[in-house]
Amino acid sequence: MSDAYYSGMQSTDGANGPWVFDGLPSDEVEGLLGRLERRVYASGSIVISEGDHPRTMFIIAAGMADVAVSGPDGREHRVNRVGVGATLGEMSMLTDAPASATVRAAGDLDVWVMTEEQLHKAATRFPRLYRNLGAMLALKVARSDRRAVGGRGTTTVVRLHHPPPGLARALAASVAWHTRRPTLLLVLDDEAEAASEETAGLDVTTTRPVGGFAPSNLAHAVDNLRRRYEHVLVETPRPLPGLSAREMHLVGADEPMPRIARPRPGHTLRGWSEPAGSGSLRVGPDSAGVVQVPALSEADHAALRDGWLPPTTPAGARLGWSARDLVGLKIGLALGGGGLKGYAHLGVLRVFERIGLQLDYLSGTSIGGVVASLYALDHGPDAIADILDAAAGMLVRPAVSTRSLLSDAQLRRYLRSQGEHVRFEDLRVPLALLAVDILSGSEVVFRSGLVWPATLATVAIPGLFPAQSIGPYWLVDGGVLNPVPADVVADMGADTVIAVRLRSEPPTGRSEGRGEAPSGPPPSVLEVISRSLDLLQARLAPRAEAATTILVEPRCEGAPGMGLRRFAEGRRYIQAGAAAAEAALPRLAALFPWVDAGASAAF
Numbered sequence: 209m210s211d212a213y214y215s216g217m218q219s220t221d222g223a224n225g226p227w228v229f230d231g232l233p234s235d236e237v238e239g240l241l242g243r244l245e246r247r248v249y250a251s252g253s254i255v256i257s258e259g260d261h262p263r264t265m266f267i268i269a270a271g272m273a274d275v276a277v278s279g280p281d282g283r284e285h286r287v288n289r290v291g292v293g294a295t296l297g298e299m300s301m302l303t304d305a306p307a308s309a310t311v312r313a314a315g316d317l318d319v320w321v322m323t324e325e326q327l328h329k330a331a332t333r334f335p336r337l338y339r340n341l342g343a344m345l346a347l348k349v350a351r352s353d354r355r356a357v358g359g360r361g362t363t364t365v366v367r368l369h370h371p372p373p374g375l376a377r378a379l380a381a382s383v384a385w386h387t388r389r390p391t392l393l394l395v396l397d398d399e400a401e402a403a404s405e406e407t408a409g410l411d412v413t414t415t416r417p418v419g420g421f422a423p424s425n426l427a428h429a430v431d432n433l434r435r436r437y438e439h440v441l442v443e444t445p446r447p448l449p450g451l452s453a454r455e456m457h458l459v460g461a462d463e464p465m466p467r468i469a470r471p472r473p474g475h476t477l478r479g480w481s482e483p484a485g486s487g488s489l490r491v492g493p494d495s496a497g498v499v500q501v502p503a504l505s506e507a508d509h510a511a512l513r514d515g516w517l518p519p520t521t522p523a524g525a526r527l528g529w530s531a532r533d534l535v536g537l538k539i540g541l542a543l544g545g546g547g548l549k550g551y552a553h554l555g556v557l558r559v560f561e562r563i564g565l566q567l568d569y570l571s572g573t574s575i576g577g578v579v580a581s582l583y584a585l586d587h588g589p590d591a592i593a594d595i596l597d598a599a600a601g602m603l604v605r606p607a608v609s610t611r612s613l614l615s616d617a618q619l620r621r622y623l624r625s626q627g628e629h630v631r632f633e634d635l636r637v638p639l640a641l642l643a644v645d646i647l648s649g650s651e652v653v654f655r656s657g658l659v660w661p662a663t664l665a666t667v668a669i670p671g672l673f674p675a676q677s678i679g680p681y682w683l684v685d686g687g688v689l690n691p692v693p694a695d696v697v698a699d700m701g702a703d704t705v706i707a708v709r710l711r712s713e714p715p716t717g718r719s720e721g722r723g724e725a726p727s728g729p730p731p732s733v734l735e736v737i738s739r740s741l742d743l744l745q746a747r748l749a750p751r752a753e754a755a756t757t758i759l760v761e762p763r764c765e766g767a768p769g770m771g772l773r774r775f776a777e778g779r780r781y782i783q784a785g786a787a788a789a790e791a792a793l794p795r796l797a798a799l800f801p802w803v804d805a806g807a808s809a810a811f
Contacts, residue, residue: 228295231336245321249313256297256311264323266296271317277309285436361438363453368445369466371458375479376443381517382531384409388801389438396444407515427451473497474533492529501526538568540702542694545574545687546710548778552762553579554589555785556708563804571697573642573686577666581659584635597776623660632656641666642686642693652681694755707756758795762788
């Protein structure tokens with residue numbers, strides 16, 4: 209099927225199509241969709257009216273729809289917004305009850321229309337359809353329950369310290385873009401006339417702080433607003449001690465820093481101030497804990513007219529970090545060790561870039577530390593693959609030494625050439641690299657100072673490469689104790705931790721042996737040490753799960769027989785990493801509303 213809408217969706221089992229068809233064969237889904245009626249609704253048109261019996265189910269092919277319910281005052285209140293792949297009207301059709309909400313097109317809306325008879329015929333052939341519908345209805349009920357008790361919604365006081373006009377609105381629009389939930393900016397202004405503005409992403413209400421919005425009544429007013437809006441940001445120039453909420457401080461480029469009793473990193477935004485010098489790459493807070501926001505671009509202003517602000521520009525990226533921090537959606541990625549299997553990390557990163565997954569923190573150990581440091585240095589996955597290929601020729605350099613079997617001299621020079629003077633503090637994404645001190649037996653986490661010495665330490669395989677001396681430590685590969693440093697990235701501040709654990713065949717347990725003469729030549733010492741570390745890490749790997757929200761496990765078949773001399777053959781595992789990341793897309797999309805889980809693959 210050549211339909212652009214259809215090709216942009218993917219089910220959890222890899223079959224193309226909306227979620228309701230999850231697990232059905234792709235050709236069957238294609239044929240079924242081809243037999244359904246197609247309708248287009250103009251912006252604002254009613255698709256379903258509250259109280260009607262539609263007896264049809266609508267599946268969104270393109271566009272978005274608003275779901276609204278009538279309040280006690282007779283006014284409609286928007287409670288949800290749904291997009292491509294979502295179903296409408298299925299609850300009424302299955303229960304034969306009147307529709308509990310009104311659905312309107314939010315912009316041009318393109319849908320497939322499925323009648324009761326068509327659903328019954330399809331479900332008779334594929335009973336999984338009913339299971340999918342049941343799961344979707346359960347999820348909708350759970351979300352409604354969360355809204356009823358406040359859910360994961362937030363209330364934020366945005367304190368103004370003479371910031372540039374529009375900074376608070378841009379922050380609120382970034383919250384709306386990331387959460388895809390009803391978001392309100394409540395502007396309290398002594399001089400302003402009452403006004404209300406509704407856009408696709410963000411609603412803005414301006415009022416004087418009197419009457420129902422007076423300081424003494426504000427907490428009650430905001431509580432009522434939270435029945436409709438999941439996220440409420442209150443813009444004010446003065447403190448609001450009676451309102452229990454997180455506080456953000458917005459400061460002008462030339463304004464002195466406000467006096468804050470307990471400032472939290474990232475809770476002060478300075479705009480419009482273009483970061484200068486070596487810190488200009490940093491998306492999150494600078495060394496003083498302030499997020500520096502450059503002036504909005506034309507693309508930002510265009511997006512703001514619809515109430516959204518995606519993190520695709522310098523200003524959008526910095527405000528995006530603050531928005532994710534406010535709503536608890538900061539993402540940490542932990543990359544595990546595994547030698548040449550580390551190329552699989554590049555497939556994972558390719559998929560994450562394709563779906564628009566912003567990473568707020570990175571950690572890594574062993575080969576995962578190398579990939580993480582190169583990615584934080586702004587190298588893309590393809591460039592990192594080339595760098596690993598080039599470094600592979602420097603790994604097997606025999607050393608005439610009692611310190612190690614192999615020399616690290618050329619590898620050291622190569623890593624320095626990638627950024628001799630680059631410090632952790634300069635990186636676009638905060639990075640932590642893990643190594644192990646062989647004297648104390650403790651883990652050592654590097655988050656400051658020069659990047660290249662810490663990178664060399666995290667890949668110092670015991671016995672193969674010399675231990676690295678940094679400060680009071682003699683350091684070796686961090687995978688000796690912690691093969692997947694998920695706990696490290698959680699400690700950095702990530703709300704959600706994605707861990708990539710590189711898998712080959714796990715240890716099989718215990719076998720019976722019988723003493724006999726050797727049957728063949730032994731493996732090389734390089735292979736023995738490398739494979740022994742693999743086995744050790746496989747035993748230690750479950751430790752990562754305690755701090756992990758989503759575990760991605762590329763299946764790297766055949767890795768044990770390949771040693772350092774053929775390191776570049778690890779490119780074969782890039783696709784394994786991509787496949788594992790693709791399998792995690794439904795979980796990622798459920799946690800991060802902005803993730804484009806249906807973006808077309810390009811591998």
